[in-house]
Amino acid sequence: MKSLIEALDKTFDSRIRLGIMSALMVNDAIDFNSLKELLEVTDGNLASHLKSLEAASYISVQKSFIGRKPLTRYKATRQGRKAFEIHITALEKLIRFKP
Amino acid sequence: MTKNQYSDDLAHIRSMMERSSRFLSLSGWAGIIPGLLALAGLATAVWLIQQAKINGGYEKGIEHGHALVTQLGIVALMVLALSIFASWYTCMRKARLDNQSTWTPAIRNMLLHFAIPLMAGAIIVGWIYQKEQWELLSPVLLSFYGLALVLVSQFTLRSVFWMGIFEIALSIPAGITGWDLPVLAIGFGFTHIVYGIMMFNKPRA
Numbered sequence: 001m002k003s004l005i006e007a008l009d010k011t012f013d014s015r016i017r018l019g020i021m022s023a024l025m026v027n028d029a030i031d032f033n034s035l036k037e038l039l040e041v042t043d044g045n046l047a048s049h050l051k052s053l054e055a056a057s058y059i060s061v062q063k064s065f066i067g068r069k070p071l072t073r074y075k076a077t078r079q080g081r082k083a084f085e086i087h088i089t090a091l092e093k094l095i096r097f098k099p
Numbered sequence: 100m101t102k103n104q105y106s107d108d109l110a111h112i113r114s115m116m117e118r119s120s121r122f123l124s125l126s127g128w129a130g131i132i133p134g135l136l137a138l139a140g141l142a143t144a145v146w147l148i149q150q151a152k153i154n155g156g157y158e159k160g161i162e163h164g165h166a167l168v169t170q171l172g173i174v175a176l177m178v179l180a181l182s183i184f185a186s187w188y189t190c191m192r193k194a195r196l197d198n199q200s201t202w203t204p205a206i207r208n209m210l211l212h213f214a215i216p217l218m219a220g221a222i223i224v225g226w227i228y229q230k231e232q233w234e235l236l237s238p239v240l241l242s243f244y245g246l247a248l249v250l251v252s253q254f255t256l257r258s259v260f261w262m263g264i265f266e267i268a269l270s271i272p273a274g275i276t277g278w279d280l281p282v283l284a285i286g287f288g289f290t291h292i293v294y295g296i297m298m299f300n301k302p303r304a
Contacts (some may be wrong), residue, residue, distance in 0.1 A: 030119065037199075
């Protein structure tokens with residue numbers, strides 16, 4: 001049991017980071033506003049969680065402009081996908097675990 | 100953390116994946132209004148064909164430039180345009196009521212995957228028109244529309260998949276001489292109306 005818990009990724013402790021990563025697993029890229037609406041969080045809150053995922057190199061950031069409006073898009077990196085899959089597997093094992 | 104929290108986490112992951120990749124705010128009206136429009140359009144078509152028969156001109160077979168072909172084409176395009184407008188409007192209204200965004204990657208994917216089989220179908224319809232193979236029109240319309248529904252079901256309610264399979268299956272009887280208009284009425288009229296009513300009974304699947 002203990003080793004299983006250790007297999008969980010601390011980065012995904014937060015529901016918001018877990019949500020961001022889930023959405024990025026099934027979409028090529030998502031922009032900031034779509035993520036904000038999806039997760040129902042404030043700008044500042046979302047930005048700080050995105051920063052920590054970026055710091056872990058789990059997501060990559062793409063900045064561009066549509067006309068004069070800035071558009072920030074986020075993608076899951078290969079490393080991030082791998083880490084997320086390991087995390088899900090660990091969760092599934094923990095649920096099935098019988099002491 | 101307890102086991103419950105782990106399964107809550109997994110449930111959260113599943114719901115986020117689904118909400119971010121599927122457009123679930125399908126309105127029942129998006130089925131009912133196009134269904135009624137299709138029935139009205141088909142009734143108009145039957146009336147136009149009967150008028151043409153009375154005026155004699157139909158018996159010789161429909162030819163290019165025949166007024167009937169143009170009239171039927173205009174009716175079909177009007178039904179199509181009004182249906183698209185009604186579905187779009189009612190779905191966007193429902194999305195706003197559900198507090199969902201009206202321009203998401205899921206919606207973009209849905210439109211793209213809906214449009215591709217319909218464009219392919221439009222090319223075949225162009226050839227049917229060119230070669231005057233009118234008896235193929237009904238099966239082609241149903242099967243390509245069915246394919247569009249099957250493809251688009253990845254990005255919206257899963258039950259749309261079964262509606263697509265049903266439309267494809269209807270393209271079999273649609274090829275039988277004399278059955279084309281009644282089967283079109285079932286496929287584009289009644290199927291949409293029934294699906295729309297089901298949508299009201301289970302608002303979120």
